[in-house]
Every structure is written in structure tokens, then in C-alpha cells.
Amino acid sequence: MVRLRPILMECEAMPTTAADASLIAELTELLGEEGVIHRHDERVVFECDGYVIDKAMPDVVAFPTSTEQVAAVVKLCNRRGVPFVPRGAGTSLAAGTLLPEGGVMINLTRMNRVLEIDVRDRYAVVEPGLINVWLTEALAGTGLHYAPDPSSQVACTIGGNVATNAGGPHTLKYGVTTNHVRGVELVTTEGEVVWIGGLVADQPGYDLAGLLVGHEGTFGVVTKIVVGLSRNPEAGRTLLAVFQTIDDSVSAVSDIVAAGIVPAAVEMIDNLMIRAVEEAYHFGFPLDAEAVLIIEIDGIEAALDREARAITEIVQARDGRIDRNIAWRTRKEPEYKSIWKSRKSAFGAIGRVSPTFCTQDGVVPRTALPQILRYMGEASKRYGLRIANVFHAGDGNIHPIILFDEKDADQVKRALEASRDILAECIRLGGSVSGEHGIGAEKIAMMPLLFSPDDLAAMAALHEALNPGGLCSPHKKIPMGGHCVEQVAPGRHAPA
Amino acid sequence: MATVETDARTVETTGETTPVDLAWLAEQIPYRFYQECIHCGFCLPTCPTYVLTGDENDSPRGRIYLMKSVADGRLAVGPEIRKHLEFCLDCRACETACPSGVKYARLVEPFKIELIRKTPPGKGFGTLQKVVLHHLLPYSNRVRASLLPVRLLQKIGLMNPLRKSGLFKLLPSTLRNMEATVPTLQPASNLPEVLPAIGPRRARVGILLGCVTDVMTPQTNSATARVLRRNGCEVVVPRAQTCCGAIHYHSGAEAPALAMARQNMEAFDFENLDAIVVNAAGCGAMFKSYDHVLPPEERERAARFVAKVKDVSEFLMELGPIPPDNPLPLKVTYHDACHLRHGQQVYDQPRRLLEMIPGLELVPLAESELCCGAAGTYNLTEPEAAHRLGRRKAGNVEATGAAVVASGNIGCTLQIGRHIREAGLNVEVVHPVDLLDRAYEGGS
Secondary structure: OOOOOOOOOOOOOOOOOOOOHHHHHHHHHHHOHHHEEOOHHHHHHHOOOOOOOOOOOOOEEEOOOOHHHHHHHHHHHHHHOOOEEEEOOOOOOOOOOOOOOOOEEEEOOOOOOEEEEEOOOOEEEEOOOOEHHHHHHHOOOOOEEOOOOOOOOOOOEHHHHHHHOOOOOOHHHHOOHHHOEEEEEEEOOOOOEEEEEOOOOOOOOOOHHHHHOOOOOOOOEEEEEEEEOEEOOOEEEEEEEEEOOHHHHHHHHHHHHHOOOOOOEEEEEEHHHHHHHHHHHOOOOOOOOOEEEEEEEEEOHHHHHHHHHHHHHHHHHOOOEEEEEEEEOOOOOHHHHHHHHHHHOHHHHHOOOOOEEEEOOEEOOHHHHHHHHHHHHHHHHHHOOEEEEEEEHHHOEEOEEEEEOOOOHHHHHHHHHHHHHHHHHHHHOOOEOOOOOOOOOOOHHHHHHHOOHHHHHHHHHHHHHHOOOOOEOOOOOOOOOOOOOOOOOOOOOOOO | OOOOOOOHHHOOOOOOOEOOOHHHHHHHOOOHHHHOOOOOOOOHHHOHHHHHHOOHHHOHHHHHHHHHHHHOOOOOEOHHHHHHHHHOOOOOHHHHHOOOOOOHHHHHHHHHHHHHHOOOOOOOOOHHHHHHHHHHOOOHHHHHHHOHHHHHHHHOOOHHHHHHHOHHHHOOHHHHHHHHHOOOOOOOOOOOOEEOOOOOOOEEEEEOOOOOHHHHOHHHHHHHHHHHHHOOEEEEOOOOOOOOOHHHHHOOOHHHHHHHHHHHHHHOOHHHOOEEEEOOHHHHHHHOOHHHHOOHHHHHHHHHHHHHEEEHHHHHHHHOOOOOOOOOOOEEEEEOOHHHHOOOOOOHHHHHHHHOOOOOEEEOOOOOOOOOOOOOOHHHHOHHHHHHHHHHHHHHHHHHOOOEEEEOOHHHHHHHHHHHHHOOOOOEEEOHHHHHHHHHHOOO
């Protein structure tokens, strides 16, 4: 097998070379004409995903329709020493599908079937290109749903969710993707087809399925996924709590959890964001509130009102009030759908307020939320930039959105510095630089701030063992022998 | 650093390029319209062509990226880009999905117009398609005349045997596709110029008959007028009204489209009407776009016209509909016409009207918001994709077990009707006002 030298030992720009004709011919033989895109004009749209700052065109885009085809493409790439990366809907916010030096992009959008639903054993077997929300739609009438619900769930794929260990508002109670993946069929980085895990959760031995979730494509291409399904709650209450200060709102979050209540979701929206969302969706958020929390509890109907009262008391103790109390059973109630649409599409709405924005994905311990928000308020003043907030407060997973004008070079520089400052402060407070978007190519430079050289060496050893030669998803997740993808300008994109 | 190719001149050309007028496009499309796309990808699964191919180039986000690259001078319009832009149905499902408020139609329509204008003779639209699109469809009298033989065949009972014989397969594909969409034709509506309100008068409204509706489903125009009258409306049917211009506009003939817009604004004495009621979603969406397709100096007046334009369901719900008395014990499902759901954001109103009918059971339709493939003239220009979407729609309708599917657009009615016939299903395709009319007039 051809082995490449460790990629990008030096940081010189490498031109994207067009794939040679024989590679295209071989891929076409495997996948047919309609399964291969190689003409320049049709490759342009694949040069970036939901992260648009760094761009690189793949040399070829392959559209396999079966595990066998994926394996054959991977083997071909290995034989020819060509880098490759899997891609689903292309909603990554961290350049998870970027091929910095070109190569073969394995597009999994045509592998999007639900293969099996077993209601009694509560699992489903799906292909990686399946849109997250389509699984829950396919489960209509069974009383079950697929719990991880990233804000992009209307578009993102379950394969991508597995790659990034995606979260979402309701992971506060129900857990993130790794808590719901029982097993995967994997085409290894060298093209072998293996099953990891299975229909039964938590098998003995090392938790290899757990290792695969969050691999960001670096351990191969996942071609089938066995996911556990969750029972729909009998009913729920979704409360809109309104606060006079940001500090009060996030303090209330810790109070709720400390009181022994496990909400299904707790989402915070600050004033700047409230105004943008209200303009876009007209839900009826109070425009004068400094911050609101969307607090959702679910479970057995008989217990909900008492729990809602307990939350109301906590909110009132922080000088807040409950503005809405939406009782629901099916999640199809118009007011329920409206409040969550407002929340889940919030980032897109900020596009209406500012010509350009960048967002970050950081984590702090929940009790440190007041500190990080105060820090952001100061950073906003220090850098002279507006910062909006909408995030998964229950998980301490923040998504500050920094508003700036891309035409003003100084503002761009300040926005970038502010982003880095905030992430560094997250680390200082005992948190992390990514809650759910993944490291991708975007944040690879932040990894040495978070981990010691020994930690990184251990991860690199694992990477080398499962991805020898590094052809599969190069420059992702772990800095291998230096890195080259540097952020030169802040992004303008919508996080989960 | 990742490399970015920014220079179109360095790239290999893969075929003949279409010389588009970038200055004209820039006049039509303010640059911020491109920038409003934040590349989040929320639109992808709502796009019928992306659902079919899974190719980013066939998604709204991908097409915006291509169009922006063209506007930036980075890409020329080669055959691939042209193919992907023309493949777009212009159904605007992406606009409903977009959190950032991207006006997708305002981007893609000028591009489509420019592409058609710059098509060398013999390429793109065939002559037959051009004749059909520009000289036949927009004129209801011509459509009626051309369909006279069909009506005769239907009357003497020869149409179905002919369809079954396979003889129509000898027709050119454009005619074959047209033939297949023709329903059982009814006599023309022949409405008088003014129809009085039934009961106390609550409003005075104009109605658009539409060039295709008045030939293919004239009974829907009669039903619309009766339903409006039953709801206390005096109904005006201006004689000078003409085609809305959508077919011309969307197939590149801007000048005749604008002339039609002006004629309609004259024909409907809109300052003296409470509303201009439209029962075809495609025409309604076009009427509502007069204030941006006309030149700037005419837009203020056009905006006053547009403010009066309502889909029939939208108008009735705003007026407060009078519940019908007669039960219609039917299982009905509802298909969202793209130009109602996405083009005009009318979603609830037709459903609420149907639910008002005693005895009627409204059942949800899977993928109700996915385009049926009609998309104006798409079934004539992109027949294969149109057929795939049509079959998918018929399959979803079948799964509901409904006896009737209602839809607020003539194009959908014809397309769904055709695929239901071809699938051998016993499902009636109607406009919601057809059902309301039956419930007012005496039940099924």
C-alpha cells in the first residue's frame, strides 16, 4: 500500500490538482456515470460546508449507494494514495468535510434509507445519509422517537451526527448521540467492512462503538447505524421564563438542576437575539426582557404541574416571571411548534440583524455560566462589538454570536480576537472549546490549548492505529504533526 | 492554508458557455440577496430536486452558490451550471425553510429568464415547446380551440380507448405530456360580468379566471364565484382580464409578461374592489409579484394592486366564512401547491375551510409540501423529474386511503390527476372550493 508522509509537515499552500483521468475512469466503473462528479463547475459547491471560511475543492465527488461501493471506493483511494472524506448534508459548522489538499469526497446522500424499525426492541437500523428528523417522522404512530435533536435536525444526517457526537436541546435529559448508538457498520480506513457493537447496547469488552461516535470521519466511513429509540413522553410543559438580567437567568438554570429537577431542555436567549427571532417568527417574546429561558419538562401528566410550580418559584426567586406555560401531548401543538421553531432557527434569524456574524461553540461547567456571560459582556465592550447569545444553558454549552461588518478589516480582526478570548476563558473556567459542532478543521489549533502534549500524543497514537497513513479525513480533530488550516477570518454561519 | 480557486479563467472549460448579461442580472438582483444565504443547509431536504439526486448542485444552497459564483465572475455559465439551474422547479419550498429569509425566487428567476433569452436557436426549448408556452397556453380561447378534438373524443367515448391503444405514443413527447394531463373537460364557465351577493353584501371582489383553469377546470371558476356569493360577495369578472403572465415571465419573455401585468392592473378596477380573488396558486403568486417585476416607476401603483390580491382560501378566512350546511361524508387529503404554501405562505386557510365542511374527514398527506412535479411548465421542460415527482405524489395520495385529493392550483390538479389516472387509482382531484361549493349547494 502506498503510504503518504505525515500530511502537512510544512505549511505551504498546495494547489488543488485535478484528479487524473484514470482515477475518474476507475470510479466511474465502480459507480456509473451518475455516481461520479468530476467536472470543475460541478465540484465548486463542494468546496465548503456549513463553515465557509476555509475552502478547498475535492478532485472528485463519489455518490455510492451501498456499503460495497463505499468499500470499493475506499480501497481504490488507498491503492492510489488519494485522501478521502465522507460527507452527508454538508451542515458541519467546523469544516468537518473539508479536503484541504483535494481528494475524493464520498457523498453519502444517496444512502438515506431506514432499513429496519423494531418497535419491541426499540431500535432502528438506518443508513448514514438519512436526515435526522426523517427518522422521527418514520416513527410516527409507534410512540417512539429518536432523541438527539440538534437544531439542524431538519437538514443534518445521522451519519454526521455519529461523526460529531451531535447534541441538541433535549440532550440535557436524554443524552447525546453516543448514548443512543448501539452499533455501526464501518468501512475501515483501508476499505474493510466490519460491524462494531450490535443490536444490544453496552456489550462487554472495550466500548468500540463509543469510540466510533465522535470520530469526525477519522476512523473510516460509517455505512449503517443501529440507534436506540426512546419512548415519547406522555405529556409535557414548556415554560417561557422572562428575566431582568442575564445573570439571573443563568443562575436560575443552576438552581433548577440543584433542586433535583431534570428538565428535558433549558435554552437561553438574550435580548439581542430575542429581537432578531421575534422579527423573523413573531412568536411573541417580550422585547424588553434582558433574557428568557425556554424550560421544558416532560413525563407523566400527573406530575407535571407540581414540577412546573417548583420551577416557577425558582424563577420568581431570581426576580423572573413565567410568561407562557405551554401544555402539550403530541409536540404538534401550534404554540409548541412555534416556540421551538423560533429557537432552532434562531441563528439564521440573526442574518436579518447584522450583515456578518460569527459564532462559537464553547462549554463551561453550568455553575460558571454567570462568569462566562459576564466575561462576554466585558469582551463586547472591550472590542466594541455586539455579542448575541442563544444556547443550551442546561448543558453549559454556549454559542456566542459576534456581530461585525466583514467589509471593515479592523472589525474582522477584533471579532476573531474576541472569539479566541472567549474560548480561552471557557478553558480557564474548566470547560472546553466545542460542545457539539466538533473540532473539524476549524478548531484544530485550539486543541493544544485544551490538551497537554501527552494527551495529544495518546490520541495521535490511536489515530495512527486506526487511520494508518492518514488518508481518511485528513486534518480533522487531532493535530497530526503540525497543522496548516488556520482561521484567518471569523465565520458567518449557523450553529446547532 | 486551504487553497481557493478564485479565477474562472484558469479553469478548464467543459463545453459551450452561455453568455449571460451580468449587468442586467446585477440590476435585477441586489448583491445582498446572495449574501443573505448563510450556507446553513436547512433548505436541502425541502428541495424536490435535491431529494431526487442528493447532489448539492441540485439544492437551493448549491444553486445560490453557483449563481453567486457567476455574479462574482468566478464561473462562466457552462452546460453543467445551466443544467442545474434549469432543473430547479422554482417551487420555493426553500424559502419556507430558510431561517435567514433568502428570497430564492428573486435570485433564480432572473437567471432562468436570462438563460432562456440567451439560448441559441435549436437549443433548450424546442420549437413546439415555444409555440405551446408562448402562443397557446396563455390564451384560454386558443387552448380551448386546440383541445376541441380532445373534448369531442371524450364526448363520443373514444379518448380512453385511444389512450389505452398506445397510439398517443407516436406523438412528440411535448404533446404526449400535454395529452396525458388533460382531464375530462367541462363546458366553459361563461360567467357574467357581475354576479350579485347572496344575502347581505359583505364585500365586492374581482376574480381571475385564468387561461388554463377556465379551459381545463371551468367548473372550479363557477364554484369559486358561487362560494364567494354564498359568503356575501358581489363578484366582478372583468372582461378585459388576461393571463397573469407567469408562463411568459418564467420562460424568459419578460416584455409580454409585463404587458399582461399592466393590462390586468387596468382590467381590475382595484381601487374599487375589496379584493382580487385568485383560485390558482401560480397565478396568485404572479399577481403578487407585479410590484417587483415591473419597472421601479410603476411599482407604487403595483403595490396597491398587490395588496388587494388574495388566494380564495386566504380571502375567505379573512372575511370569516359562513359554514356550509350540507354534509360531505368524504375522506379528503390536501396537497400543498408550492405557489400557495411557499410562494404565498398560505398553509392553514385551505385546511380550515375543508374542516368546516360537515362530515368531511381531512387526513394528512405525507410529503404534502413536496412539489408534485407540475411546477408551471416543468412537466413539459423536464419530463423525467416531473414524472418521478408525480409518481411519488400519487403514491403518497394512495397511502392516505382518501377518496379525494384537494389542491389549490390548476397545474397540480392536472399533474396529480394524470399520475393518479396512470396509477389506476380511484381518487378524485379537486380544488378546495369545489368541495365547499358542493357543501353549500346540497352535498355530494
